[in-house]
Amino acid sequence: MKYISTRGDRTERGFSDILLEGLAPDGGLYLPTHYPKVDAATLQRWRGLTYAQLAFEILSLYIDDIPAADLRRLVDATYTEAVFGTPQITPLKPLEAGMQLQALSNGPTLAFKDMAMQLLGHLFEYELARRGEQLNILGATSGDTGSAAEYAMRGKQGVRVFMLSPHGRMSPFQQAQMFSLQDANIHNLAVEGVFDDCQDIVKAVSADLDFKRRHKIGTVNSINWARLLAQVVYYFAGYFQATRSNDEQVDFAVPSGNFGNICAGHVARSMGLPIRHLVLATNENNVLDEFFRTGTYRVRGSAETFETSSPSMDISKASNFERFVYDLLGRDGARTQALFGDAVARQGGFTLAPAEFARVAGFGFVSGSSSHADRLATIRDTFQRFGVMIDTHTADGLKVARAHCTPGVPMVVLETALPAKFAETIREALGVDPEPPAALRGIEDLPKRFTVVPPDAAVVQRYIETHTA
Numbered sequence: 193m194k195y196i197s198t199r200g201d202r203t204e205r206g207f208s209d210i211l212l213e214g215l216a217p218d219g220g221l222y223l224p225t226h227y228p229k230v231d232a233a234t235l236q237r238w239r240g241l242t243y244a245q246l247a248f249e250i251l252s253l254y255i256d257d258i259p260a261a262d263l264r265r266l267v268d269a270t271y272t273e274a275v276f277g278t279p280q281i282t283p284l285k286p287l288e289a290g291m292q293l294q295a296l297s298n299g300p301t302l303a304f305k306d307m308a309m310q311l312l313g314h315l316f317e318y319e320l321a322r323r324g325e326q327l328n329i330l331g332a333t334s335g336d337t338g339s340a341a342e343y344a345m346r347g348k349q350g351v352r353v354f355m356l357s358p359h360g361r362m363s364p365f366q367q368a369q370m371f372s373l374q375d376a377n378i379h380n381l382a383v384e385g386v387f388d389d390c391q392d393i394v395k396a397v398s399a400d401l402d403f404k405r406r407h408k409i410g411t412v413n414s415i416n417w418a419r420l421l422a423q424v425v426y427y428f429a430g431y432f433q434a435t436r437s438n439d440e441q442v443d444f445a446v447p448s449g450n451f452g453n454i455c456a457g458h459v460a461r462s463m464g465l466p467i468r469h470l471v472l473a474t475n476e477n478n479v480l481d482e483f484f485r486t487g488t489y490r491v492r493g494s495a496e497t498f499e500t501s502s503p504s505m506d507i508s509k510a511s512n513f514e515r516f517v518y519d520l521l522g523r524d525g526a527r528t529q530a531l532f533g534d535a536v537a538r539q540g541g542f543t544l545a546p547a548e549f550a551r552v553a554g555f556g557f558v559s560g561s562s563s564h565a566d567r568l569a570t571i572r573d574t575f576q577r578f579g580v581m582i583d584t585h586t587a588d589g590l591k592v593a594r595a596h597c598t599p600g601v602p603m604v605v606l607e608t609a610l611p612a613k614f615a616e617t618i619r620e621a622l623g624v625d626p627e628p629p630a631a632l633r634g635i636e637d638l639p640k641r642f643t644v645v646p647p648d649a650a651v652v653q654r655y656i657e658t659h660t661a
């Protein structure tokens with residue numbers, strides 16, 4: 193399998209070449225040259241596999257430059273009961289008839305990003321050792337992504353993580369999760385500023401090409417193809433649990449921000465998994481819901497980007513969305529370049545031609561949005577009727593799922609985080625505190641390891657210099 197860019201550069205690259213990269217050289221995102229079709233006999237065989245076996249089968253279709261025995265070892269080391277809490281890895285939890293949650297957040301940081309990031313940690317360590325190279329990951333986080341990256345990379349050979357976060361602005365639980373890590377290759381830099389200051393520093397350091405090359409600076413952002421690929425697996429795993437035979441269709445509802453999670457669903461559907469609808473749920477930051485209702489994609493400015501109680505979906509633009517639009521447009525790289533390279537950059541968005549927008553239905557997407565009041569009501573209702581406590585992002589998904597449910601078609605709502613991460617809203621909805629999993633109780637009291645720095649890229653560069661020597 194080879195990979196090409198969404199913006200017209202058809203140079204074919206191997207999986208291992210794009211694994212450690214961000215954007216393609218022409219500014220596009222990498223996609224495989226095609227999606228392998230899974231035939232009925234294969235789907236039947238896969239139904240009986242464990243999660244790790246299934247992951248190996250799916251990854252093998254997209255990775256042909258890592259020997260099979262090595263890939264199997266990496267996958268087996270990733271998807272274990274010890275890391276993800278259950279033998280099924282992503283079990284379903286039934287709610288009302290036809291409705292179930294798929295638990296994706298039983299990994300070390302209690303959010304679905306662990307599903308992909310844990311694999312990425314193993315893949316990075318393997319590929320860096322093979323090349324005899326080192327990588328220094330620089331990132332900015334307001335919570336979820338940074339901690340998932342740190343827990344994936346902790347103790348890995350050849351990788352260091354320098355994670356910037358706004359000093360004193362994360363929840364005590366999130367801070368404790370990141371700052372309690374004692375691994376020598378993990379560096380927490382608490383920036384005296386807000387999240388945007390952290391992001392500006394990452395941009396400034398990455399724009400210093402000489403520094404970037406000398407210190408082997410890389411990222412683990414959500415546009416990484418390997419992350420998306422790892423997420424394809426749980427759509428298959430969810431489908432097999434929700435059905436008895438492969439002629440049944442299933443709907444998936446996905447709380448969405450950067451369009452990474454649901455893009456993996458689009459890939460699974462394109463491979464032939466019998467998904468009827470991909471139900472996209474947004475919070476008040478409804479960039480994507482607007483697109484799927486109207487055909488207009490309009491990036492929001494910071495004044496129009498709301499801070500909500502499902503903060504991991506507070507986006508102004510959806511960084512993975514270009515991948516879907518490229519497929520929607522029949523993989524026309526020039527047209528994708530015109531929309532994302534020109535129109536988004538110059539006018540902050542675009543409106544598809546009616547004939548282009550008409551194709552969306554064929555890809556199974558429907559959408560809706562949810563508000564703070566909806567989240568509270570959904571969390572309350574789900575707790576009262578089923579005794580199940582859900583987090584705010586999953587509540588957005590469930591609220592929109594209920595509006596798009598059809599009798600006879602099972603609906604699987606992806607649970608993207610555990611309620612313990614968002615205690616304040618749970619208290620507001622239910623009047624009680626969510627219990628963190630046993631292993632994380634008392635984490636706030638552990639010793640913390642972090643360095644406070646001013647919002648100054650030069651200071652961060654000096655810190656990296658002295659800690660990579």
Ligand SMILES: *Cc1c(COP(=O)(O)O)cnc(C)c1O
Pocket residue numbers: 303304305336414447448449450451452453454504505585608609
């Ligand atoms: C990242 C995240 C999302 C959004 O996922 P995308 O892949 O960006 O669409 C939703 N919920 C939680 C809890 C997250 O951490």
